[in-house]
Amino acid sequence: MIRGLILLIVLLFTFVQAEAFEIILPAEKKSIVNTQYAFFVGRATGNETISINDENVYIAPNGAFAHTIKLKDGENRVLIRSQYGRQFYKLYKNKLISQQEFPAEELEIFKAVVNCDNTPLRETPVDGGLNRVGHLFAGTELLINGSKNGFYRVFLSENKIAWVAKKDVTVCENSVLNPAEFVDMKTERFKNASIQTIEFTKKLPYTIEDNEKEIILRVYNPELSPDSVYNLNIPKPKKYTYKLTIDGGKYTLKVRKLPEDIRELTIAIDAGHGGSERGAIGCLGDEEKVINLNIAQRLAEILRKAGANVVMTRECDAFVSLDDRVKFAKENDADIFVSVHLNSIGDVPMDVHKTRGTSVYYFNANSQGLAQAVNKYVVKHAKTRNDGVKTASFAVIRPSDYIGILVETAYMTNPLDSVLYTSDDFLQKAAEGIAEGILEYIHK
Numbered sequence: 001m002i003r004g005l006i007l008l009i010v011l012l013f014t015f016v017q018a019e020a021f022e023i024i025l026p027a028e029k030k031s032i033v034n035t036q037y038a039f040f041v042g043r044a045t046g047n048e049t050i051s052i053n054d055e056n057v058y059i060a061p062n063g064a065f066a067h068t069i070k071l072k073d074g075e076n077r078v079l080i081r082s083q084y085g086r087q088f089y090k091l092y093k094n095k096l097i098s099q100q101e102f103p104a105e106e107l108e109i110f111k112a113v114v115n116c117d118n119t120p121l122r123e124t125p126v127d128g129g130l131n132r133v134g135h136l137f138a139g140t141e142l143l144i145n146g147s148k149n150g151f152y153r154v155f156l157s158e159n160k161i162a163w164v165a166k167k168d169v170t171v172c173e174n175s176v177l178n179p180a181e182f183v184d185m186k187t188e189r190f191k192n193a194s195i196q197t198i199e200f201t202k203k204l205p206y207t208i209e210d211n212e213k214e215i216i217l218r219v220y221n222p223e224l225s226p227d228s229v230y231n232l233n234i235p236k237p238k239k240y241t242y243k244l245t246i247d248g249g250k251y252t253l254k255v256r257k258l259p260e261d262i263r264e265l266t267i268a269i270d271a272g273h274g275g276s277e278r279g280a281i282g283c284l285g286d287e288e289k290v291i292n293l294n295i296a297q298r299l300a301e302i303l304r305k306a307g308a309n310v311v312m313t314r315e316c317d318a319f320v321s322l323d324d325r326v327k328f329a330k331e332n333d334a335d336i337f338v339s340v341h342l343n344s345i346g347d348v349p350m351d352v353h354k355t356r357g358t359s360v361y362y363f364n365a366n367s368q369g370l371a372q373a374v375n376k377y378v379v380k381h382a383k384t385r386n387d388g389v390k391t392a393s394f395a396v397i398r399p400s401d402y403i404g405i406l407v408e409t410a411y412m413t414n415p416l417d418s419v420l421y422t423s424d425d426f427l428q429k430a431a432e433g434i435a436e437g438i439l440e441y442i443h444k
């Protein structure tokens with residue numbers, strides 16, 4: 001009788017354990033984190049009520065839940081429990097050392113040469129954000145007169161300085177001034193493009209500005225004099241892409257009008273992440289890379305049916321580097337580049353429950369209109385919350401050679417969004433929304 005009772009208790013205990021919640025993130029029970037916040041996402045089964053450090057957690061109809069906790073310095077003990085089980089986490093947070101703001105160090109002027117093509121020239125000595133004013137080509141000589149935060153201050157003209165990362169240049173052994181000579185300047189206009197060239201006897205630093213009316217290429221020749229600047233002002237159509245190439249000291253800027261007929265368009269569709277890079281993880285343990293590809297394939301089908309030439313940066317679960325995605329799109333002369341993702345909140349002070357819905361990112365001014373149209377139609381069709389149109393410096397949408405956007409269809413870390421993105425209907429509606437946004441944009 002007693003043995004029977006023990007067996008019953010053991011069975012009951014096993015049964016109850018099997019019904020308890022599962023924590024998907026954090027992946028480790030003990031870890032060192034250097035962020036202000038940690039977030040927990042997971043899956044509840046049955047009709048559990050879950051608390052994390054005694055705060056009740058909202059559970060979506062599909063069992064998904066998420067919760068953010070603020071971390072203090074040192075050890076943080078986190079207890080997650082329901083009537084069916086409990087789990088214990090220890091997160092250790094190092095004390096954050098605040099970044100002090102120092103003025104730039106003034107240096108005696110010297111020359112340095114750019115190591116690689118596509119080296120960012122920045123408005124501020126900060127690695128990131130929207131502060132790029134141009135991309136330098138390998139072999140360009142720069143005049144340096146200051147230093148800050150791992151950057152050199154570049155003297156471009158008496159009115160213009162910029163910053164380049166120290167690791168991206170090599171200091172020249174001698175700094176004898178060797179100014180470039182102007183050779184030639186030419187403008188050609190075609191039906192759907194205009195091409196301007198300006199040529200010097202050597203490579204020079206430049207900045208590019210895309211303002212409301214025109215694109216301005218400024219080439220600086222500071223070794224000649226502090227006011228030696230050459231401006232090319234190129235008017236632009238309403239929808240356009242532009243591309244700067246260089247051959248020796250010859251700069252060619254091509255501004256192209258975007259075709260208005262879908263059958264003349266090449267659209268690159270980029271399913272985010274893939275292979276070893278799984279992307280964000282949802283409350284239920286879903287992998288972002290899988291959902292991205294699913295939406296991307298549906299989008300490709302809709303756009304092909306509409307007559308577009310569609311190319312995909314990946315068509316299976318494979319790792320593709322960001323550089324290769326960009327290279328692929330450029331090689332295929334893509335007019336439009338659409339990167340498909342799902343979002344997640346990082347370890348930042350955002351409310352995991354309020355942060356949900358669709359956001360669309362762009363980098364260059366020429367991509368804002370498409371971002372707006374796609375955001376509008378994904379929200380409309382997939383019935384997501386509108387998380388807005390935003391700018392961000394993501395590598396795949398930085399080139400101005402195409403109209404580039406990155407769509408975050410929903411938040412993987414939001415329990416209510418997880419109800420949406422795990423349904424086939426949502427994946428189809430998200431794809432239809434992106435497609436309708438593209439079609440409206442090119443026809444309007």
Ligand SMILES: [Zn+2]
Pocket residue numbers: 272273279280288341342343
């Ligand atoms: Zn992603």
